[in-house]
Amino acid sequence: MNSILKTMGAAVLGGTIILGSYKIFIEDSPESQIQIGNTESFLPVTPVSYEENTSIAGVDFTEAAEKTVHAVVHVKNLTVSRGRPTMRDYMYGRVPQQQAIGTGSGVIITKDGYIVTNNHVIANSSALEVTLNDNRTYKATVVGTEPTSDIALIKIETDADLPFVAFGDSDQVKIGEWVLAVGNPFNLTSTVTAGIISAKGRDLDVRDSTPQSFIQTDAAVNPGNSGGALVNTRGELVGINTAIQSPTGSYTGYSFAVPSNNARKVIQDLMEFGFVQKGMLGISGGQINGKVATEMGLSSSEGIYVSEVVTDSGADMAGLRKGDIITDIDGVRMKSFADLTGYVGSKNPGDRVTARILRNGKERDLEIEITKNSTVTIPALEMDLRDLNSDEKEEFQVNDGVRIVGTQGNLARYDMTGYVLTKINDRSVKNVEDLRSLMQKVTPNESLIIELKNAKGETERLRLIAD
Structure with missing residues (x-):
């Protein structure tokens, strides 16, 4: 699952999504429950039923494993980044580069080669390679990504029909239900582990402004499992394995998956529109x-x-x-x-x-x-922002600007909810689309001066380095 997984509560955001939330009523234990509705889709969907015996003696995992293992692939991500310059590099004005290979898993969801995985598995890729369970290898292209939910869609081209996993309904999974995690931990291909649904709707990062919703399981998941399948005993996809909670970075009892209904919605939007409708x-x-x-x-x-x-x-x-x-x-x-x-x-x-x-x-x-939902996430700013409504323009006495509804990453420690962003590097920001256009011209590591208005109408400035 790569080094992106944080120790003690790794989760590459999720939740996403939408409803502005300041948690004024907090449970003693930050536990929540995810539920997702059924939508008509062109992706195969199988309803979940619970007629089988769920005691360990009455469960046969072999059919689910056989259905799934051939549809879970090994994903290799080649990235190129700046290396540490030597004195000779400084002398000759060279920028050294270094290559790194990351690995993870993916799940084939259509017979013509669409594969769902985690965004962090394929992030910053220069080249992607997918290896099937029968050792066939293909180059893959990125169809689209949704970083906030940590879901990505990639595609391989092949003349032959591929085995795939049908989506189950993650709304219907029950705590205590048996599940299998299928993936490629530590580059050990086609690994299957079993466990139960331990909890639903886990929000791992209580500092994040948008609640996350993960399925928690005690099926063993380790680095390399990211993007792999969480399936029920009928081999139906109920989650995409995403994170572990561990002081060591390896499995110590709990793992977390993006519910299949959330993943399916993201995938359908990427296939149909090229972006995610929120x-x-x-x-x-x-x-x-x-x-x-x-x-x-x-x-x-x-x-x-x-x-x-x-x-x-x-x-x-x-x-x-x-x-x-x-x-x-x-x-x-x-x-x-x-x-x-x-x-x-x-x-x-x-x-x-x-x-x-x-x-x-x-x-x-x-x-x-x-x-x-007019709220958008701008990763380079580590902010969630939305357009101002007429009441807010009057309140802050501005004609243009965008409202900060949440912060992420290093900014998560600061409560900037309610501030209005009005300028970047002395250029006025009219609305979210204007901000997006402006940020597309920003280069990595560029210094940005952000002009803000607080709830008192006072102007503040913040200096950031763009990611």
Whole structure:
């Protein structure tokens, strides 16, 4: 899984996605639950049922392993980076380069050679090579990536039909259900390990502004497993193995996978549009617990407390209000904000969902349209940003600019939520698209002077080095 996996809680972001969230109600244990809805798709999808005996004596892993092992590939990533210059390099003005090879796994999802893997497996690649289980080797090209969810889609060209894994419904996996992890740890190809679903909706990085939603399993996963398959006992894909939590960098008991419904949505968008469409419900808030429920006199100790409704969003137009508690969406329980993020993350703008809410102790259902999420992540700035609405322009007394809704990486330690970015290197930033265009012209390691306005209307400046 490469060195990108952090010790003690490795996860290359996820969650993504959408709903601006400041966690004002935090569980004693940062645990959440992911749920993702079904969508019609052109990728093979198999519904999950639970009629089999789930005791260890009643489970046969051989069929699932046979179905999966031939569709999981070994991915090699050749990268070229700057080497450490010698005195002779300085004298002659040379820029030394060094090559490195990273390895991981991938899952064939169509017979014509589309392969899903992790973004961190193929990041910064100069060349990609894919080796099948029968040792055939192919050059691969990148179709598209979605760094925030750590999903990438690559393609190999072959005349023969390839074995592939059908998608299962990760909404339906149950805690305690048996699963297999299939991948290439430590360059040991075609390795299968077994375990159970330990938890759902894990948010590994509590500092991140956007809750993540991972499936947790105790199937052994090690460096090299990244991008490999997590399948149920019928060989249906329920997750893409992504991260481990370990003080050593190797498996010590827990591993984490991007739920297949999230991965499928990203893949379909990349195949159809070339980019990922992101939708939002249009709220900020946080999960409640027993203590908060008692203090607020609430009748429920589970759900999402709505602390803010985004103007003109689907939630706003449906009549959702501050103080409402969302208990489920489309019949799926919402125990944490990560549940909400994960579920909405599988939807497209224009989709409609039914939210059950508690208001003044009474239940009611609201039909809410998922609206386009204007929030974008700019990796070079380590910021999540969105366009300003009319109220915010008036509040900050600006005509242009973008709202900072979250920070990542080194900036994650600073609470910049609510600031407005108005200029970069003295050039005014009108909106998100203008910022994107500007950042495309920025070179790596370029010094940037960021001009901001805080909630008091004061101008601040921040110096960053672009990634």
